[in-house]
Amino acid sequence: MEFSKIISVSGKPGLFQVVSQSKNAIIVESLVDQKRLAVNSTQNVSLLENxxxxxxxxxxxxxxxxxxxxxxxxxxxxxxxxxxxxxxxxxxxxxxxxxxxxxxxxxxxxxxxxxxxxxxxxxxxxxxxxxxxxxxxx
The missing domain is CATH 1.10.10.1650 (Arc Repressor Mutant, subunit A)
Known part of the structure; x- marks a missing residue:
């Protein structure tokens, strides 16, 4: 797991790891339960390294x-x-x-x-x- 790929998504508890990117969304995986979800461009995302x-x-x-x-x-x-x-x-x-x-x-x-x-x-x-x-x- 790379620190540079760990993000926080506003409105969602916990931290997520960036798995992939699509045209309109980022595919992330929860560090807590390993469930994947798509985060669209309207949601606020913060890279922990920033x-x-x-x-x-x-x-x-x-x-x-x-x-x-x-x-x-x-x-x-x-x-x-x-x-x-x-x-x-x-x-x-x-x-x-x-x-x-x-x-x-x-x-x-x-x-x-x-x-x-x-x-x-x-x-x-x-x-x-x-x-x-x-x-x-x-």
């Missing part, structure tokens, strides 16, 4: 945030996204200490943690991605 988190210096790509969470949890699931807002903000501050708390809302933190836990459940290994990106830089 999402970034606001910090006081510069925006941090979501993949870097996921790697930081993975290092903190040692590759295990993070806290539940259903925890209180204070617990979520505290956890997120440990992972990304300089995030902009005025522009990153609790709902954003919930979504990031929910997505991270979903990816861990499907067997996504962020430590392997780190070594691949380092090799491509050499």
């Amino acid at each position: 999402i970034a988190i606001y910090t006081y210096e510069e925006d941090v790509p979501l993949l870097e945030v996921f790697k930081a969470i993975s290092e903190k949890t040692e590759g295990a699931k993070a806290i539940s996204h259903k925890e209180s807002g204070k617990k979520l903000a505290s956890f997120f501050a440990e992972v990304l200490p300089n995030y902009d708390d005025e522009r990153v809302y609790t709902s954003n933190i919930k979504k990031v943690i929910q997505w991270f836990n979903l990816l861990i459940e499907t067997g996504f290994d962020f430590s392997k991605i780190e070594s691949v990106s380092e090799e491509s830089e050499k």
